[in-house]
Amino acid sequence: MTGPxxxxxxxxxxxxxxxxxxxxxxxxxxxxxxxxxxxxxxxVLLFFLTYPLGLGVWLGFTDTRIGREGVFVGxxxxxxxxxxxxxxxxxxxxxxxxxxxxxxxxxxxxxLALILNRHLPFKNFFRAVILLPWVVxxxxxxxxxxxxxxxxxxxxxxxxxxxxxIDQPINFLGDTWNARWSVIAANVWRGIPFVAISxxxxxxxxxxxxxxxxxxxxxxxxxxxxxxxxxxxxxxxxVVMTFSxxxxxxxxxxxxxxxxxxxxxxxxxxxxxxxxxxxxxxxxGEGAAIAVAMIPFLLAAILFSFFGLQxxxxxxxxx
Amino acid sequence: MASVTIAGVRKSYGSVExxxxxxxxxxxxxxxxxxxxxxxxxxxLLRMLAGLEHITSGEIRIGNRVVNxxxxxxxxxxxxxxxxxxxxxxxxxxxxxxxxxxxxxxxxQIEEKVRPAAEILGLAHLLDRYPRMLSGGQRQRxxxxxxxxxxxxxxxxxxxxxxxxxxxxxxxxxxxxxxHQRLKTTTVYVTHDQIEAMTMADKIVVMHxxxxxxxxxxxxxxxxxxxxxxxxxxxxxxxxxxxxTLADDGSFRGRDGTVLPVAHPGSARPGQPLVYGVRPELMSxxxxxxxxxxxTEPTGAETHVVGRLGGTEITGVFRARIDVAPGGTIPIxxxxxxxxxxxxxxxKRVSG
Numbered sequence: 001m002t003g004p005x006x007x008x009x010x011x012x013x014x015x016x017x018x019x020x021x022x023x024x025x026x027x028x029x030x031x032x033x034x035x036x037x038x039x040x041x042x043x044v045l046l047f048f049l050t051y052p053l054g055l056g057v058w059l060g061f062t063d064t065r066i067g068r069e070g071v072f073v074g075x076x077x078x079x080x081x082x083x084x085x086x087x088x089x090x091x092x093x094x095x096x097x098x099x100x101x102x103x104x105x106x107x108x109x110x111x112l113a114l115i116l117n118r119h120l121p122f123k124n125f126f127r128a129v130i131l132l133p134w135v136v137x138x139x140x141x142x143x144x145x146x147x148x149x150x151x152x153x154x155x156x157x158x159x160x161x162x163x164x165x166i167d168q169p170i171n172f173l174g175d176t177w178n179a180r181w182s183v184i185a186a187n188v189w190r191g192i193p194f195v196a197i198s199x200x201x202x203x204x205x206x207x208x209x210x211x212x213x214x215x216x217x218x219x220x221x222x223x224x225x226x227x228x229x230x231x232x233x234x235x236x237x238x239v240v241m242t243f244s245x246x247x248x249x250x251x252x253x254x255x256x257x258x259x260x261x262x263x264x265x266x267x268x269x270x271x272x273x274x275x276x277x278x279x280x281x282x283x284x285g286e287g288a289a290i291a292v293a294m295i296p297f298l299l300a301a302i303l304f305s306f307f308g309l310q311x312x313x314x315x316x317x318x319x
Numbered sequence: 320m321a322s323v324t325i326a327g328v329r330k331s332y333g334s335v336e337x338x339x340x341x342x343x344x345x346x347x348x349x350x351x352x353x354x355x356x357x358x359x360x361x362x363x364l365l366r367m368l369a370g371l372e373h374i375t376s377g378e379i380r381i382g383n384r385v386v387n388x389x390x391x392x393x394x395x396x397x398x399x400x401x402x403x404x405x406x407x408x409x410x411x412x413x414x415x416x417x418x419x420x421x422x423x424x425x426x427x428q429i430e431e432k433v434r435p436a437a438e439i440l441g442l443a444h445l446l447d448r449y450p451r452m453l454s455g456g457q458r459q460r461x462x463x464x465x466x467x468x469x470x471x472x473x474x475x476x477x478x479x480x481x482x483x484x485x486x487x488x489x490x491x492x493x494x495x496x497x498x499h500q501r502l503k504t505t506t507v508y509v510t511h512d513q514i515e516a517m518t519m520a521d522k523i524v525v526m527h528x529x530x531x532x533x534x535x536x537x538x539x540x541x542x543x544x545x546x547x548x549x550x551x552x553x554x555x556x557x558x559x560x561x562x563x564t565l566a567d568d569g570s571f572r573g574r575d576g577t578v579l580p581v582a583h584p585g586s587a588r589p590g591q592p593l594v595y596g597v598r599p600e601l602m603s604x605x606x607x608x609x610x611x612x613x614x615t616e617p618t619g620a621e622t623h624v625v626g627r628l629g630g631t632e633i634t635g636v637f638r639a640r641i642d643v644a645p646g647g648t649i650p651i652x653x654x655x656x657x658x659x660x661x662x663x664x665x666x667k668r669v670s671g
Contacts, residue, residue: 209404212371217418217465218392227421231408 059288066282077289086265087290090273094297096180097269098249101187105244106237108188109195114225116196117203127197134193142257145186149173149258173259176266183258183267187251194247195240202236203229242305246298270294320505321382321395321472322347323368328377330363337363339529340377345522348503350496354516355526355552362477364526365509369398369475381472397466398475401482403458405450405465411437412446415464436468439498456487463495467502474499476508480515492518513553517541525549543659547666550596550659556623559633561595562663571595571660573629579608582655585671587662593669595629596659599636606652610635612643624649 026032060077064070081087116127133141148155149172157169172182206229214224252271255261261268261276268276270290278287323345330338338360345351353361366372368379370391379386386394397418405414413420415436416429424432437443440460450458459479466474476495480488496519499506510516516523517537525532525540525548533545537553544550550558563573565587571579579595587593602610608628616623617640624635624643635651643649660670 207402207404209400209402210406212369212391213398213400213404213406213465214417215371216369216391216396216398217469218421223421227417228406 056288057292059284060292061289062285064284064288066279066284070285073285077286078293080286081289081293086268087273087293089265090268090270090290091293093180093265093267094249094269094271094294097184097187097251098245101184101191101248102241102245104184104188105191105195105248106241109192110199110237112192112196113199113203116200127200130196131193133190134197138190138253139257141190142186142254145182145189145254146173146258149182149186174263176263179259179263179267183255186254186258187248190254191244191248195244198240199233199236202233202240205236206232238305242302245301245305249298249301250294320347320503322380323473323505323507324378324380325364325368326378326380328364328367328379329375330360330367330372331375336375337529338367338375341526341529341531343524343531343534345505345507348505350499350506350508350519350521351524352508352510352516352520352522353524353526354510354513355532357511358528359526360529361509361511361524361526365398365475365477365507368473368507369396370394395472396475397469397471397473398477399459399462399466399479401478403450403462403482405458405461407450409449410446411442411448411450411453411461411464414450414461415468417465418469432468433464436464439467439501440464440494455483456491459483459491460494463498467498467504470504472505474504474506476506478510479508480510480512488515495519514555517553523553525552527552543668544596545668547594547596547661550661550668554598556599556634556636558596558598558659559628559631559635560661561597561629561631561633562592563595563629564591564593565589565660571658573631575630577608577629579629579658580653580655581658581660581670583658583671584660585669587660587669591669592663594661594663594666596661597653598657599623599634601654601657602635602637603652603654604637604639604641604649606650608651608653609648610651612641612647612649613645615641615643615645617641 026036059070061072061074062070063073063076112130116123116130120126147153151171151174152169154169154172156172157166160166161169171178173179210228210232211224214228219227250271251269252275255267255269255272256275259267261272265273270293274287274290274294276287277283277290281287323343325341325343325345328338328341329336341360341364343351353364355361363372367374368381370386370389370393374387381394381396406417409417412430412433415433416424419429419432433446434443437446440463442457442460442464445453445457445461450461453461459482462479479495480491483491492515495508508515508519520537522534523537523540524534527548532552533540533549535543540549540553544553544558547560551560561571561573561577561579563571563577563579565581565584566572566578567589569581569584571581571593573579573595579597581595610624610633611627612624613627613632614625616625620638622637622639622641624637624641626633626635626649637651641649658670659668661667662669
């Protein structure tokens with residue numbers, strides 16, 4: 001085979017194309033070479049992402065159980081789920097969990113970002129501290145929350161009792177609605193850093209002079225926020241909140257450590273229910289169907305943010 | 320329109336004082352340029368006038384009102400920023416009408432005020448564009464439009480031409496001057512470019528290291544600089560400074576003994592260490608002073624000659640064409656009426 005230097009400088013007629021092997025021809029064409037370089041990545045993606053996803057979708061159309069090959073059953077799993085109140089409860093829980101937690105994370109995250117964007121003493125220290133909940137492994141923080149929400153030894157119950165506000169410990173994870181709010185609170189705590197730091201990065205791209213110009217133009221601080229800061233932040237908000245919603249909607253670890261979906265399925269999310277049915281329950285087909293049922297919701301969230309928020313006319317330059 | 324009075328104004332950041340007591344009074348309708356090298360405090364002073372920086376001590380009055388503790392929006396001023404500070408999410412028309420919209424003016428009325436301003440600035444066909452789609456000069460005009468729509472008491476400009484290329488800068492310079500002649504609004508303009516200051520100002524305030532070095536009309540500063548700093552800062556090429564002393568016969572002796580003519584020695588005493596200041600354009604060919612040529616720079620209309628005189632490197636600007644090889648000597652004359660003498664230690668002007 002010719003060396004690369006020779007090949008690039010030698011005219012084609014010295015070495016007619018049909019005499020060369022397919023590999024050397026491939027490696028000398030721009031597209032061919034690009035294809036070659038992409039192969040490893042494509043293989044990894046196909047094997048670890050596309051194949052499992054395809055398998056999951058396929059399993060949803062079968063009655064596979066653990067230890068038994070299934071047969072194609074069409075939409076039977078979905079028809080079954082459609083009549084399953086537990087499934088619908090998990091859909092409701094997931095929606096409630098996602099909406100409430102995302103709104104809270106957005107509000108608190110934006111608030112924190114605005115505070116951190118000001119000139120504070122020890123600013124960098126606080127910025128580092130804010131990241132902690134994000135850095136700690138979920139399981140670890142979930143265990144801490146499990147202790148905080150303990151039915152007897154909860155520090156919250158203890159504090160409130162010391163203050164004389166309540167007489168007996170709050171049953172955080174034993175009561176259906178208490179449990180829902182508790183897991184949401186844990187999720188918010190964990191999700192705020194991501195939102196706050198990302199929005200802070202967005203805030204820092206807004207030139208200070210815009211705020212000053214608005215102040216001279218007669219805007220109150222609130223008007224500066226709503227008419228200058230917020231509109232300029234929307235592209236970042238769209239990206240950050242899309243990710244935040246996706247993370248929240250597919251949350252699993254926190255619930256699984258804190259409640260395992262209980263009490264009486266009150267905190268089962270679609271992800272935890274899917275796992276519950278598929279692995280401990282052995283009904284791989286049904287679990288897969290629940291997981292597949294999450295896809296339309298996720299797609300809707302992505303499309304909403306992509307078309308609704310992300311690209312604005314003022315962002316599209318002409319030059 | 321209003322006058323502006325700045326009296327004994329100081330500014331400190333923590334223990335560092337950056338303005339050490341500044342007094343400037345600006346008449347109604349005047350175009351005043353604050354000029355100085357970077358870090359001299361001119362922008363800080365402008366921002367204090369705008370209400371964007373707190374005034375540590377002293378007093379700023381716009382018209383008859385002391386504005387020290389008023390918020391920017393209560394001062395009735397408009398400001399043009401160096402980076403234009405246009406709202407990227409608003410169109411040109413919305414940018415220009417933003418302050419009126421905040422003030423609760425009805426849409427039809429905003430339109431009525433924005434359109435004539437846009438026409439003055441040649442922006443009428445761009446009203447629906449977003450800032451991102453505009454060129455630098457157009458953005459600059461929108462920023463000015465946003466200021467004039469409000470009909471403020473005072474216009475503030477913070478280095479508005481620094482982000483433009485040289486050619487556009489010259490154009491915008493005369494546009495701003497025209498605009499001022501048309502609107503007659505009191506204007507305070509900050510720049511580090513002495514040519515901008517000379518060409519645009521009714522009155523120039525030269526600042527350096529947090530103090531005012533001199534205030535005057537452009538030609539006053541050019542003809543009678545109070546001190547070495549102003550003498551060196553105003554004028555291009557810069558004034559030549561030759562150190563030496565006054566001889567008993569009233570002429571000036573450079574360090575190497577070169578004799579230079581002086582017309583009005585003023586309070587200068589023989590033997591006192593002095594600096595002899597002469598503008599390059601006050602030199603002429605055909606005198607008795609030998610200038611050792613180092614570099615000649617013909618520009619067509621005139622010839623710039625860099626050479627050594629009195630032991631110092633100087634620049635001369637001559638109307639005549641000069642063709643001398645480096646190292647050669649040409650005889651030059653200096654108009655003694657245009658000569659300035661400065662005390663070398665204090666930098667103050669001593670000649671009459």
